Amino acid sequence: MKNVKLKICGMKYPENIEEISTLNPDYLGFIFWEKSSRNMNLETIPEIPRSIRKVGVFVNASIQDIISKVNQYQLDIVQLHGNESVTYCKNVKKFGVEVIKVFSIGDKFDFTTIKEYVLFVDYFLFDTKGKLPGGNGITFDWKIVENYPYEKPFFLSGGIGKTEVDAIKDFFKTDVAKKCIAIDVNSRFETKPAYKSEIKLRKFKKLLYENEI
Numbered sequence: 001m002k003n004v005k006l007k008i009c010g011m012k013y014p015e016n017i018e019e020i021s022t023l024n025p026d027y028l029g030f031i032f033w034e035k036s037s038r039n040m041n042l043e044t045i046p047e048i049p050r051s052i053r054k055v056g057v058f059v060n061a062s063i064q065d066i067i068s069k070v071n072q073y074q075l076d077i078v079q080l081h082g083n084e085s086v087t088y089c090k091n092v093k094k095f096g097v098e099v100i101k102v103f104s105i106g107d108k109f110d111f112t113t114i115k116e117y118v119l120f121v122d123y124f125l126f127d128t129k130g131k132l133p134g135g136n137g138i139t140f141d142w143k144i145v146e147n148y149p150y151e152k153p154f155f156l157s158g159g160i161g162k163t164e165v166d167a168i169k170d171f172f173k174t175d176v177a178k179k180c181i182a183i184d185v186n187s188r189f190e191t192k193p194a195y196k197s198e199i200k201l202r203k204f205k206k207l208l209y210e211n212e213i
């Protein structure tokens with residue numbers, strides 16, 4: 001049994017945060033990008049179990065802004081979803097948070113281009129290249145990830161919904177999946193922007209479990 005972790009991203013509404021927390025995901029994500037319909041604008045995040053790690057998602061933000069949000073919302077992890085450099089990641093890590101660096105994948109991807117990041121981030125996250133920096137709701141060809149050459153663990157993301165369960169199952173038969181620590185879901189589980197369906201997510205979690213993913 002692989003027991004992959006689950007990250008539910010793009011949370012915004014207090015009652016929905018509390019409701020989705022009852023599913024005990026491993027990570028809850030909050031978008032800090034003003035142009036997103038999921039932009040987080042609450043003063044505080046409601047109390048959630050400590051076992052659920054809070055991830056702040058940023059797109060080319062200033063380090064100052066990141067640090068202020070980490071302190072305000074007690075974020076455990078920072079997800080960098082823009083063109084942040086290796087030096088930038090290194091500087092964010094100095095503040096004692098874990099760093100997820102995102103790379104968006106198109107028709108092909110040269111993993112040698114991200115080698116310099118390996119020493120300075122905690123995880124990679126592979127998302128689909130699209131019109132928006134993230135939250136495009138479309139999948140990419142996961143076969144590309146089979147060429148991933150590093151040991152650094154990664155999150156698999158981009159348009160994942162219930163219809164991807166069979167593909168996820170197949171992906172977890174590949175060698176590279178040993179390095180995939182989490183499945184990241186977002187727009188495909190929404191009933192309206194940023195509002196996640198508890199029923200759909202519960203079913204998805206159950207399907208992952210039943211398929212021994």
Ligand SMILES: O=C(O)c1ccccc1N[C@@H]1O[C@H](COP(=O)(O)O)[C@@H](O)[C@H]1O
Nearest residue numbers: 009036081134135136137158159186187
């Ligand atoms: O969701 C957004 O609005 C968003 C905006 C800016 C950066 C990242 C964003 N979301 C991230 O995108 C991925 C994939 O989402 P989806 O499944 O394709 O909807 C996810 O990691 C979100 O954190």
